[in-house]
Amino acid sequence: xxxxxxxxxxxxxxxxxxxxxxxxxxxxxxxxxxxxxxxxxxxxxxxxxxxxxxxxxxxxxxxxxxxxxxxxxxxxxxxxxxxxxxxxxxxxxxxxxxxxxxxxxxxxxxxxxxxxxxxxxxxxxxxxxxxxxxxxxxxxxxxxxxxxxxxxxxxxxxxxxxxxxxxxxxxxxxxxxxxxxxxxxxxxxxxxxxxxxxxxxxxxxxxxxxxxxxxxxxxxxxxxxxxxxxxxxxxxxxxxxxxxxxxxxxxxxxxxxxxxxxxxxxxxxxxxxxxxxxxxxxxxxxxxxxxxxxxxxxxxxxxxxxxxxxxxxxxxxxxxxxxxxxxxxxxxxxxxxxxxxxxxxxxxxxxxxxxxxxxxxxxxxxxxxxxxxxxxxxxxxxxxxxxxxxxxxxxxxxxxxxxxxxxxx
Numbered sequence: 001x002x003x004x005x006x007x008x009x010x011x012x013x014x015x016x017x018x019x020x021x022x023x024x025x026x027x028x029x030x031x032x033x034x035x036x037x038x039x040x041x042x043x044x045x046x047x048x049x050x051x052x053x054x055x056x057x058x059x060x061x062x063x064x065x066x067x068x069x070x071x072x073x074x075x076x077x078x079x080x081x082x083x084x085x086x087x088x089x090x091x092x093x094x095x096x097x098x099x100x101x102x103x104x105x106x107x108x109x110x111x112x113x114x115x116x117x118x119x120x121x122x123x124x125x126x127x128x129x130x131x132x133x134x135x136x137x138x139x140x141x142x143x144x145x146x147x148x149x150x151x152x153x154x155x156x157x158x159x160x161x162x163x164x165x166x167x168x169x170x171x172x173x174x175x176x177x178x179x180x181x182x183x184x185x186x187x188x189x190x191x192x193x194x195x196x197x198x199x200x201x202x203x204x205x206x207x208x209x210x211x212x213x214x215x216x217x218x219x220x221x222x223x224x225x226x227x228x229x230x231x232x233x234x235x236x237x238x239x240x241x242x243x244x245x246x247x248x249x250x251x252x253x254x255x256x257x258x259x260x261x262x263x264x265x266x267x268x269x270x271x272x273x274x275x276x277x278x279x280x281x282x283x284x285x286x287x288x289x290x291x292x293x294x295x296x297x298x299x300x301x302x303x304x305x306x307x308x309x310x311x312x313x314x315x316x317x318x319x320x321x322x323x324x325x326x327x328x329x330x331x332x333x334x335x336x337x338x339x340x341x342x343x344x345x346x347x348x349x350x351x352x353x354x355x356x357x358x359x360x361x362x363x364x365x366x367x368x369x370x371x372x373x374x375x376x377x378x379x380x381x382x383x384x385x386x387x388x389x390x391x392x393x394x395x396x397x398x399x400x401x402x403x404x405x406x407x408x409x
Contacts, residue, residue, distance in 0.1 A: 126199075133196040140189040141370065147182035148385045154178045155390060158287075172287065172298075180304035183389050186367060190386075193369025219258035220408050221249050224267075228407045232400040233271055240277040244353050248321075251357035255365045260408055261375045265383060266364055268400035270321050272384065272393030279356035282318030282325070302326060315347050320356035322363050322388065333359050363387075375401075 097119070100112035154175035161168040229245055230238050252258065252266060274280050282288065288296050299305060299313030305326025307313060318325040324333060330350065334343035337358050342349055349355050364371065367386050374382035384390075384397050 130196070130199045133192065133199055137189070137192045137196050140185065140192050144182060144185040144189050144370075144386075145382070147178065147185050148382075151175070151179040151182040151389065152385075152391055168286070169290070169298075176302070176304070179389055182385075186370075186386050186389070189370045190367035193373070194366070197369050219253075220260040220263050221253055221258050223408050224249060224263060228404065229267060229277075231407065232267055232403045233275065233277055236271075236275060236277045244277055244279075244357070247353045247357040248360065251354075251361035252364075254358065255361040257361055257364060257368065259372070260405075261372050262364060262368060264401050264404040264408065265371055265375060265387065266360060267404060268397045269364075269384075269387045270360070271400040272397035273323055273388060274321050275396060279320045279351040279353060281351060282323055288313070288317070299326070305329070306331065317347075319347065319350035321360045324350060324359055324363075333362060336362050 097112045097116045100108040158171045158175045161171050226242050229241050284295050288298050290297055296313035296317050300310045306328025307326055312327050316327050316330050330343045371383055371386050380398050381391055384394055
């Protein structure tokens with residue numbers, strides 16, 4: 001009886017102890033979880049911060065890559081614009097293309113190689129083109145030098161002719177034919193020289209076959225004064241120089257003939273042909289008028305001058321600073337100067353100071369390249385031959401040129 005009661009009394013006690021145990025376990029678990037949660041919070045914050053920083057770094061890297069790509073794109077576009085610039089010299093374009101050609105990983109490498117090869121081929125073609133003109137120029141120069149020497153020799157024979165008039169006229173005709181050929185070759189030389197100069201300028205290729213000093217790119221006209229020219233023309237009234245010099249300088253400027261060499265040639269040529277520094281007409285002489293014939297009758301039927309019979313000889317006698325002679329030359333320069341037929345209809349206009357100066361400048365422009373080449377080699381005989389078809393007045397030409405050389409920088 002008593003043991004049964006103790007069992008009944010101990011049963012609720014064990015239940016209470018179990019509940020208390022679970023309660024304690026629960027509290028411990030809660031405490032553990034709370035502590036765990038408290039420990040996890042900073043770890044979570046750290047992890048979150050880490051990944052946020054990673055994202056920021058990736059974003060920054062992406063932005064930098066984007067900027068690099070934009071910069072690379074801009075550089076590429078600038079490069080393409082430069083490489084494709086139509087005004088760019090071929091040799092400069094080659095240097096531009098060499099950059100991507102030497103960078104295998106560059107996206108433009110393959111394209112640049114193709115363009116590089118094309119331009120190299122074009123440069124070679126251009127060089128061949130220029131060399132062809134140089135060869136032609138050399139041939140023209142040799143032909144002209146030979147004909148010019150023959151012209152000088154024939155003129156000497158005429159000057160020394162002391163026999164009968166028939167012999168003199170025969171020698172004179174021979175000299176005119178020879179000198180006309182030399183003059184035609186001089187025109188051809190000037191034309192070829194101009195084409196050669198244009199080709200070299202267009203293709204940026206230096207001359208190989210003809211050694212010349214660098215082309216004068218500055219203007220010497222501003223240095224040409226009355227005082228300097230008066231020293232180049234010591235026997236000429238200064239008034240003539242002061243009146244006519246401005247027309248000459250303006251005509252040279254109009255034709256772009258502003259370098260020292262060609263300016264000196266122009267002034268020295270005036271002294272050789274018209275030392276009075278004013279346009280003049282050709283005088284009657286045994287070289288243009290036959291005994292008992294009308295003035296300039298020996299010119300009337302000169303086909304090389306374009307004359308077609310009387311009174312062409314007299315009408316188109318030599319006039320101006322360079323003594324243009326013949327219907328063909330009056331017609332040519334009338335057209336070149338934009339005067340229509342004025343010089344043909346009124347030949348005396350060739351002695352107008354402004355017109356005469358413009359004829360001189362246009363004539364020198366046609367033969368500028370060979371004249372400057374000869375002057376730069378100090379071959380003043382060749383310069384004078386190119387300028388007036390002979391060597392008459394050489395000492396005056398040489399004296400004026402050498403004086404001017406020392407006075408003009």
